[in-house]
Amino acid sequence: SWEGGTRVTRSEFVVVANRLPVDRVVAEDGTASWRRSPGGLVSAIAPVMRSRKGTWIGWHGAPDEVLEPFDEDGMHLVPVKQTAEEVELYYEGFSNATLWPLYHDVIAPPVYDRAMWDAYVRVNQRFAEAAAEVAADGAIVWIQDYQLQLVPKMLRELRPDVRIGFFLHIPFPPLELFWQLPWRRRILEGLLGADLVGFQLPGAASNFVRLCRRLLDARYLKQDVFWDDRIVRARAFPISVDVHELRKLVARPEVRERAEEIRTDLGDATIFLGVDRLDYTKGIAQRLQAFGELFEDGNLKPGQAVFVQIATPSRERVEQYQLLREQIEQQVGRINGTHGELGFPVIHYLHTSYDRAELAALYLAADVMVVTPLRDGMNLVAKEYVACRDDMRGTLVLSEFAGAAAELKRAYQVNPYDIDGLKETLLTALNAEPMEQARRMRSMRKRVIEHDVDRWAHDFLAELEQPHNL
Numbered sequence: 001s002w003e004g005g006t007r008v009t010r011s012e013f014v015v016v017a018n019r020l021p022v023d024r025v026v027a028e029d030g031t032a033s034w035r036r037s038p039g040g041l042v043s044a045i046a047p048v049m050r051s052r053k054g055t056w057i058g059w060h061g062a063p064d065e066v067l068e069p070f071d072e073d074g075m076h077l078v079p080v081k082q083t084a085e086e087v088e089l090y091y092e093g094f095s096n097a098t099l100w101p102l103y104h105d106v107i108a109p110p111v112y113d114r115a116m117w118d119a120y121v122r123v124n125q126r127f128a129e130a131a132a133e134v135a136a137d138g139a140i141v142w143i144q145d146y147q148l149q150l151v152p153k154m155l156r157e158l159r160p161d162v163r164i165g166f167f168l169h170i171p172f173p174p175l176e177l178f179w180q181l182p183w184r185r186r187i188l189e190g191l192l193g194a195d196l197v198g199f200q201l202p203g204a205a206s207n208f209v210r211l212c213r214r215l216l217d218a219r220y221l222k223q224d225v226f227w228d229d230r231i232v233r234a235r236a237f238p239i240s241v242d243v244h245e246l247r248k249l250v251a252r253p254e255v256r257e258r259a260e261e262i263r264t265d266l267g268d269a270t271i272f273l274g275v276d277r278l279d280y281t282k283g284i285a286q287r288l289q290a291f292g293e294l295f296e297d298g299n300l301k302p303g304q305a306v307f308v309q310i311a312t313p314s315r316e317r318v319e320q321y322q323l324l325r326e327q328i329e330q331q332v333g334r335i336n337g338t339h340g341e342l343g344f345p346v347i348h349y350l351h352t353s354y355d356r357a358e359l360a361a362l363y364l365a366a367d368v369m370v371v372t373p374l375r376d377g378m379n380l381v382a383k384e385y386v387a388c389r390d391d392m393r394g395t396l397v398l399s400e401f402a403g404a405a406a407e408l409k410r411a412y413q414v415n416p417y418d419i420d421g422l423k424e425t426l427l428t429a430l431n432a433e434p435m436e437q438a439r440r441m442r443s444m445r446k447r448v449i450e451h452d453v454d455r456w457a458h459d460f461l462a463e464l465e466q467p468h469n470l
């Protein structure tokens, strides 16, 4: 169980997420250090926490290790432990081999395993207890994402005085898919412990309300569900990026110089860029396939165009991620082997993660940003690219299956399953005149700048604080 006890400082504003913003990494010689955790949730929540001075409860990424609360980068962090077995069953298992594929259109087959479910319940209970201990009287507790869907109900049982918000960062599936889940009722009841359940898109909120009606026979009115003598509100809050941070980054002379250097290093070729966690939802194989075929067809020549694919290692012990890595690395080898020339590989594949400044330089250097998920709750990479391009140049190719497509209407939108359509769109984006690039970029920037991550947090918390009693 959770060992916090008397050392805990109580907080009026508490965020609970599976991950803390930093990972504990221990080198072979035993020295430990911190590294930024991967993914969109951390990118979005970190700036919110820095400005609101709350407490962040989460896992620090190292199995079995028990750590004391600490402060980092202006945030108060409370680590929650996970044993090696829980990492395997709760994190790699139920979270990332069951829920992740189920919620992303079953792109990979979900695993349904009872031991994984039991671990999910156990670890959710631990997070709920940690939150109950840290939250001040009447505090706001904001629970994040699919790993912690049981926490709202568990926390309400422990602390009926606190106000509970939940936000799902990934898609919420339609009834027909959710129905597969053997523990479907428990998950829904878990979420209904919250006062406000937030989703990326209105469609996801509707899926949720429809499920509450069909599965639990709950009464509802529009997006309000009546449950347990309370009103649970389901609403959409599209998440966004820290525009302020990104603008500051690209204003730095060394970042702009680095962008120039990248262009020179790549022989002044046209740069197509992909930046993702190495995840099967991201459509990396589809975009590389389309790009490779453009050489086959003679539309692109080695030396004239390159694809830079940065892929952060992710969930490396989950089987589907191992399969994906093998597939992508074979594909890159095949395409380079077939179409590259001495000194001119056509794909630069980097299986690593970069710091924010290097990422910003890459965004600035890219002519065509290629974001082609098969399903994605939002996709912050697309918004980061737009936020960085204050020069009004560059084009964005964006999948219709990313949540961001609802806002970035001026992107070159594609269906990533349609390889011919994808090829055509890559060429159209590549050949867009500067005037056309600027026109589209201006419109997308307006949206992202006006709806940044701060506004997202503000909108969610304002809704959460509104009284909604029966």
Ligand code: ADP
Pocket: 038, 039, 040, 041, 043, 275, 276, 277, 310, 311, 312, 352, 353, 354, 355, 359, 378, 379, 380, 381, 382, 384
């Ligand atoms: P997800 O949350 O599924 O990983 P998002 O696109 O919403 O997808 O968020 C990814 C976040 O991780 C972004 O903030 C992006 O800048 C960051 N990121 C992705 N790939 C890399 C990388 N190779 N190096 C550093 N940061 C990365």
Ligand code: G6P
Pocket: 019, 038, 039, 040, 041, 042, 145, 146, 169, 170, 314, 315
């Ligand atoms: C997505 C999920 C987050 C998760 C992140 C990184 O953004 O929505 O909840 O933290 O991916 O994945 P990881 O498994 O490394 O935490």
